[in-house]
Amino acid sequence: MTTENVIIVGGGQAGVQAAVTLRELGFAGAIRLFCAEGYLPYQRPPLSKTYLKEDSPPEKMYLRPDKFFAEKSIDCHVGVKVAAIDRVARNVTTATGEEFAYDHLVLATGVINRRLPAPGADLDGVVMLRGLDDAHHMRPRIRAARHIVIIGGGVIGLEVAALSRSMGIEADVVELGDRLAGRIGSVALSDYFLRHHQALGARIHLKAGVTEIEGRDGKVVAAHLSGGQRIETDLVLVCIGVMPDMALAEAAGLDVKDGILVDEHARTSDQAVLAAGDCTRFKPAHGTLASIRLESVQNAIDQAKCAAETIVGKPRPYTSLPWFWSDQGTLKLQIAGLTAGHDRTISKADPVKDAATIYCFFEGRLIGVECVNRPADFMAARRVLGAGKVVRVDDVEKDSFELKSFM
Ligand SMILES: Cc1cc2nc3c(=O)[nH]c(=O)nc-3n(C[C@H](O)[C@H](O)[C@H](O)COP(=O)(O)OP(=O)(O)OC[C@H]3O[C@@H](n4cnc5c(N)ncnc54)[C@H](O)[C@@H]3O)c2cc1C
Numbered sequence: 001m002t003t004e005n006v007i008i009v010g011g012g013q014a015g016v017q018a019a020v021t022l023r024e025l026g027f028a029g030a031i032r033l034f035c036a037e038g039y040l041p042y043q044r045p046p047l048s049k050t051y052l053k054e055d056s057p058p059e060k061m062y063l064r065p066d067k068f069f070a071e072k073s074i075d076c077h078v079g080v081k082v083a084a085i086d087r088v089a090r091n092v093t094t095a096t097g098e099e100f101a102y103d104h105l106v107l108a109t110g111v112i113n114r115r116l117p118a119p120g121a122d123l124d125g126v127v128m129l130r131g132l133d134d135a136h137h138m139r140p141r142i143r144a145a146r147h148i149v150i151i152g153g154g155v156i157g158l159e160v161a162a163l164s165r166s167m168g169i170e171a172d173v174v175e176l177g178d179r180l181a182g183r184i185g186s187v188a189l190s191d192y193f194l195r196h197h198q199a200l201g202a203r204i205h206l207k208a209g210v211t212e213i214e215g216r217d218g219k220v221v222a223a224h225l226s227g228g229q230r231i232e233t234d235l236v237l238v239c240i241g242v243m244p245d246m247a248l249a250e251a252a253g254l255d256v257k258d259g260i261l262v263d264e265h266a267r268t269s270d271q272a273v274l275a276a277g278d279c280t281r282f283k284p285a286h287g288t289l290a291s292i293r294l295e296s297v298q299n300a301i302d303q304a305k306c307a308a309e310t311i312v313g314k315p316r317p318y319t320s321l322p323w324f325w326s327d328q329g330t331l332k333l334q335i336a337g338l339t340a341g342h343d344r345t346i347s348k349a350d351p352v353k354d355a356a357t358i359y360c361f362f363e364g365r366l367i368g369v370e371c372v373n374r375p376a377d378f379m380a381a382r383r384v385l386g387a388g389k390v391v392r393v394d395d396v397e398k399d400s401f402e403l404k405s406f407m
Pocket residue numbers: 009010011012013014015034035036037043044045046047048080081082083108109110111129130131156245248276277278279294295296297298300323324325326327
């Protein structure tokens with residue numbers, strides 16, 4: 001029986017997956033999982049979809065129940081932050097000064113929300129959304145709100161916009177770029193989002209920033225836009241992107257560059273240290289980009305599995321096809337593949353069913369598919385792209401084209 005120790009820093013989607021896969025692969029050594037937040041590992045996606053509206057308790061969000069960790073001998077240190085790594089001695093020190101030795105260390109520290117660099121950002125009623133504590137802070141405020149200003153028209157902001165409208169709350173979305181969700185999708189997808197959210201009754205302000213949040217008696221009363229507009233509001237959600245949480249890695253001298261740099265086996269620049277999930281930057285096996293950071297459940301799970309496989313001496317390169325989803329009211333977006341860098345799109349829409357499939361190409365070859373309310377196309381795209389099949393512009397242009405015929 002092995003006496004090896006694995007320490008996992010970060011009890012999120014990737015951290016818990018690394019622990020689970022290690023046990024599935026028969027790893028019999030000690031596993032310690034450090035969770036800085038005061039909860040067992042939980043899923044984040046519902047936070048911007050249903051959790052704010054419902055009364056469900058935090059436990060409903062847990063990825064595994066308490067007893068699972070006991071049964072699998074995974075030692076969860078809940079509410080404990082790792083403060084330093086000593087790579088020479090191979091140990092970590094917690095914020096309370098305790099030291100734990102490791103043979104293999106997995107960093108799964110996730111990301112940190114960007115803060116709004118504008119006056120008034122600290123007023124009561126200005127909120128952010130990343131974890132359960134944020135959601136618990138926001139819940140009573142959104143329920144009492146008549147009006148919300150959402151700064152940032154990315155997917156999380158748009159999910160909250162749709163949720164707010166479903167709760168009868170007036171919503172203004174303020175986006176610096178010239179289109180919605182420009183970081184994750186094509187122009188055709190952004191146009192689809194724009195029409196959808198306007199139809200839901202949200203006001204969308206593109207190429208606009210918030211220069212100041214006005215308060216009275218410590219509480220937000222209005223947001224001032226770069227164009228001079230003043231919007232009266234009682235809640236402001238700041239959703240302007242994230243930064244990888246790589247402070248520990250950087251302080252320990254690991255290679256970092258807007259993310260902890262890892263190879264296809266989730267190894268950092270130190271063979272004893274691996275990293276997985278939102279905090280990493282790596283060379284993707286798909287798409288056009290030389291390196292990428294992915295903020296998705298799929299990436300957290302699949303990369304963490306690779307990290308565990310590396311640890312048990314069965315390394316398998318990370319080649320899984322990336323995929324992503326977002327729910328915005330009645331609109332369900334699913335993306336298969338990496339569409340960034342595409343140079344052409346073909347959109348096949350069905351306005352009656354409020355559905356569309358947007359095929360994204362690079363140099364004539366299909367690299368990703370954006371599906372709106374088209375789950376069957378999404379499943380076909382995952383299988384076809386995942387199997388490395390070549391689909392060209394000419395194929396998709398044919399009236400008789402069906403992606404599933406390439407499976
Ligand atoms: C509101 C919201 C909605 C989302 N919706 C979707 C969606 O619809 N689809 C999708 O694919 N993805 C979605 N995501 C993204 C998805 O949740 C993340 O990609 C995923 O959680 C990443 O997992 P992770 O383990 O890398 O990081 P996280 O889940 O962020 O976990 C990292 C954990 O590490 C902890 N940590 C950091 N430093 C330390 C330390 N020094 N010591 C101990 N612990 C530490 C953090 O506190 C955190 O709990 C959403 C995210 C949010 C916030």
